[in-house]
Structures are given as structure tokens and as C-alpha cells.
Amino acid sequence: MLRFDDLTVFVQTADRGSLSAAARDLEISPALASSALKRLEGALGLRLFARTTRSLRLTDEGEHYLRHAREALRLLREGHSALIQGKENISGVLKISMPSDIGRNLMVGWLDGFQAQYPGISYQLSLSDRLSDLYRQPVDIAIRYGLQEDSSLIAMPIAPDNRRVLVASPDYIRQHGRLAALDELSRHNCLRFALDDLIHDRWTFTSPPGQTVVLHVNGNRCADDADVVRRWAVAGLGIAYKSRLDVAEDVRAGRLQVLLPELLCEPAPLTMLCMHRSQVTPTITLLRDFLRARCEQV
Helix, strand or coil: CCCHHHHHHHHHHHHHCCHHHHHHHHCCCHHHHHHHHHHHHHHHCCCCEEECCCCEEECHHHHHHHHHHHHHHHHHHHHHHHHHHHHHHCCEEEEEEECHHHHHHHHHHHHHHHHHHCCCEEEEEEECCCCCCCCCCCCCEEEEECCCCCCCCEEEEEECCCEEEEEECHHHHHHHCCCCCHHHHHHCCEEEEEECCEEECEEEEEECCCEEEEEECCCCCEECCHHHHHHHHHCCCCEEEEEHHHHHHHHHHCCCEEECCCCEECECCEEEEECCHHHCCHHHHHHHHHHHHHHHHC
């Protein structure tokens, strides 16, 4: 593989007519410069310089290759300059609303990483499980779970294949037994989530061989904050029906365990929403791709 530094040494040596002079210009030792030329000649399978004790001159192959090396370095420098310029142009304030659980426990850290790449970005974050009204609230982007009913919004999938999973802590399983079948949910404490005063107490599953099952569940705790429901589950207070993204770190760390993993649970796609196509700026597109890659890693 050709190296940028080796090409630079080759061009500088050709321009100066001296390996030692090129090394001084590049602030490297003559030995490193000599190694760079040998490495380049080895990669090309060509002799670029004819060397004697008193002189150094380009071979015919070297003369021919020098034009290509200059052009390659020019393109690389232009590409690097364009990249830096592009990063400088990615700037402005992003007003983002997002769900509480994935917002606090994943998105905030991810956005730190995005801001490190693009320092010109500033955020105003709203973390709530209540659906933000993009037409009334000062929000540029809404990140939401679930199937989107408003077809007038611009929807950009982040985790389209995400689903819910049944989870409980090891302590809860030790005390109450591992769930062996869906019909046993009725005897367990189910941690429920409420949105706009509507309690999500009907949990939907697809069991082999493809039969849809809807169960009405009960429990002694309900919250309108999904992060609170997750925390209750980690504390061993019951079984939760959560987005896989929300609990992925807890499952990986052993704080929660997935129950009945063979079940196909309710879809919970994660989507980035904007009001108008004009809002889908290069910054928004970069953020969408960045968050999509992070979700895929989880």
C-alpha cells in the first residue's frame, strides 16, 4: 500500500535533487527518507532514482511516475482541505426532542461524540416521553419510537428493526422464578408505562408459529417516564416490556435478562422526524447517519 509520507519524500527529493536536502526540508532523518524511497520503490516494483556516490537522478520510470505522484498529492491535499472546510460549515443550534430513557442513557453520550467531530454544533435538548408538537414547539428534530401516523412529516429511520423485549433483573428472577410461558405473566408484577394518561397495559407478542397474542397485564407500578420503568426493572421490582435499545447496556452488563427470547415482540422502530424537506440539511443528514451507526452497534 502506498503511503502519503513516502510520496511526499519522493517528490521533495526529485525537486531538491538531494535526499539529504529533502530530509532537512521535511524535518526527518536521512535514514528515514531513504527508507521511505525504498519502501515506495518496493511497492511499485520500480527504480525511481539512479544513485551514485556523488549524484541522484530520476530514472525514466521515475520521471514518468513523478507527474502522477504530484497529482496524487495535490488531490489528497485538496480532499483534506475540503473535509476540514466541510467540518467548519457544519454548525448551528439543533433543537432536538427525544424519549427519556434512550435520551439520558444513550443519546446524550452519542451527541457528545457528534459534537466532538463537529465543534460548531450546539444543542438544545428536550427529554420527555410526551410527543412534541413539531408544528407548535420550537423543535428542529424529534426522535420518536413507534410507527409514525403523521404522513406529512419527513421521517428518517434510525433503527427501523428495533423491537421491544421482556426483561427482568437476576434478583427478581431468583425471587419469583423465570418466566416459562406468556400465560405466566398474569402472576408477575408487570411494570407499566403511561403516555398522555393512557396506560400501556396491553402487551403484544408474536409466538411461534406466527400467532399474535395480546395480553392484559397488571402491576403495582406505572410511570409516564420510560427511564423510571427501566430503573424499577433493574432494581428487581418487576418485569418490564422495553425497547431493546433502552435495555441493551443493562442486558450486556447483566443487570437485566431477556425473558422468552424466542418471542417476536412488538415493533419499536426509532425514527428522526422533521417538518419540512428543507430542514434536512447536511448537518441533519450527518446526524442521522451518525445515530444510525450507533444504533447498529448497540
